[in-house]
Amino acid sequence: MQQEFPVKTLCRDCVTLTTGEETPPRRCPSCGGPRLVHHTELESLSFAHLDCDAFYASVEKRDRPELRDKPVIVGGGQRGVVSAACYVARLYGVRSAMPMFKALSLCPDAEVLRPDMAKYREVSRAIRDRMSALTPQIEPLSLDEAFLDLSGTSRLHRASPAECLARLAADIERDLAVSVSIGLSTCKLLAKIASDLDKPRGFAVIGASEAADFLADKPVSILWGVGSALQKKLLSDGIRLVRDLRPYEESELMARYGAMGRRLHLFARGQDPRPIEADAPAKSLSSETTFEQDIQDLDSLQHHLWPLCEKLARRLRDKDVAGKTVTLKLRTGDFRLQTRSRQLFAPTQSAETLYEMGHTLLRENWKPGGYRLIGIGAADLVRGELADPPDFLDPQRTRRIAVEKAIDGLNRKLGTDAVRKGRSFTP
Template sequence: MGKTDGSERQVTVGPVDDSGADILHVDMDAFYASVEVLDHPELAGKPLIVGHATGRSVVSSASYEARRFGVRSAMPVSQALRLCPDAITVDPRMERYAELSRQVMQIFRRATPLVEPVSIDEAFLDVSGARKLLGSPSQIAAQVREWVRRETGLPASVGVAGTKFVAKLASGRAKPDGLLVVPVAETLAFLHPLPVGALWGVGPSTQTALNNLGLRTVGDIASAPHQLLEKRLGVSGTRLWQLARGVDVRVVETTRIEKSIGHEETFEFDVTDAAILRRELLRLASRAAARLRQASVVGRTVGLKLRYADFRTISRSRTLPEPTSVGRRIYEEAAALLDEAWSDRGPIRLIGVRVEQLEAAGGQPALWDPDEGWRQTEQALDGIAAKFGSGVLAPASLLGTKPRQVGDSDHFRG
């Protein structure tokens, strides 16, 4: 893979055989940072960090000028500023990013109805049915980039390939602000020189396991005995072997439910007060529940994440008798998990709540619903928030408390 600072950028120049390369992966470049430059042109060309410049905040996004100093997303802002002391730090503005994300996704749907949003700033497009109207896949990709730039002022990189996996790799190589087409016939030539870490699902531990087997490139994995990978890595070994050989049968899904929705908070100071932790759990559970209702889904499993001051991290979860999108129910389950997991009462650096095993809402209701009152109240709050803004009303225990924004983050996994 190319470096995230764009120093190994690779783009397509001139005509190329894109027949069969019907999958586009469009990725907005340093999205949050690009939005800040769009709204504040004086920041253009300067090292920029999006993140709170206090306490333990983490980098939400960084401009390419900052990335060249080693600044990366999810890095503590304090560390980022040590690497790049001249960087300008700005607070995140999630509502503004969401507004532009909606506009960008609508532009994608102008090219094809087969759009699968992956996150706030990236999506897969299947353009197989758009050829007659808009041209070849590479022409469509160029058109989408032009539309996005002209109508939003933001740069986007696009990878064009025969599969989702290769298209995503290609968009990463094309950054920033580039277009890379991988002809279907050249898929393996593109893949095999890449390091094993380029494959989806290869984290540090898997990479170490692969390196211990003498496998350092994607081509090494493709040449390895399938049985060896399956024996050492189980089902994931089979999947990696298939990806290394260019096999990816996944299609672009226009109706997609995330596997989990959650929020977590990094405190500015380590917390040992149970009341503060419970109050933060309520805030996080309420936000997660609002997201569930917004997406018209319910969750069957509630999870808790705790990170101690020494960075020791534990996770606990429990499955509910009935799936829910009620914040109070999520909170009560998370609070019970806190009582079980936080036995030593050690100082807590981070706390998080997640809801998993999501499914579409609207199934057969239970004969007796103990959460009916809370559900009606929260649905009423949804209506008020939609009309007047999300900060107008909140649970009584949260009134008078300042929302913690040091390291608050959203998590959506698909």
């Protein structure tokens, strides 16, 4: 009996799309390749998530072939954390964001490389150029991942989004020697989940007809926005799996979890109305530093906070944005993370304003004990023209802002640290 919705088969080697029989083939009928994707909705899905596989480590291995079969960790020194780990290192249990000392205890023979962000940005731009040839609807999440909306592109490319994505992955691997994994689905939530199902060099599909069943027995942590704090709160309410959310009305979830309750109601059913926002502005910017040794005293932390505020203020001005919320980030010697935020009276690009608020948050939240990291961030970004309006209660504010911008201009000409404020120097 013929299926109402026949299975489509996509060969990722020769990029051939065929309509399969009741039992999909194990090898491509055209080239004999084994890398096949089978799905009844393969031609109709258009939301994709592209994720580079162990991006930083892959770029380093590309440029240093002698490391191809060795465990490679990209990150800081003994005091830092893992920025990326190749798949060989992951076999030993090494993961991103893991403390470096722990990673090296798991994999003592790993080759540790310092991050080369300029090189990674260059490769990222090359990947972005190839994505842009398929669709202008691209929402980058970081250097190594992005959402793509290929709705309505089939006629232009004379190929389905699935075929275009398979060809894109092959082109990136051939031209840039970096592999990617692709998730294809009906929305951002499911596309992001799908891209993690078949790593590395993966291509996974979650269709509309299976989404609810697929999610039902997954832990709620698989849903976007469910971090450790919300997960604990859900667990305390008896909600461990996605299916545990479904008996609740949207109003009940909103009453308990605020605006996130509405999303939980939709996500639990495999629905995600968020559009792909092409060239969406950054939601926040930050700057942080990890110390070679834990810092105990408040005065030293305050001293390290100031240059981070200067760096963040320069980034805000360079991107012509201003932040309305300041966030202080602290990591203790035992790796506990603390973040504290407070909204400003007006958006700012000023290092002085960032420091005043960051300094206040630091004084309020500092406790005896060692700290290994401090950071400062600006969120709720708005256009730069709205930054630092005159304050009649602080007539010197305008002058301080002008001085900062003048120092910026001099440092661009003479070097980043050519002109510095006295606060930058160690007493």
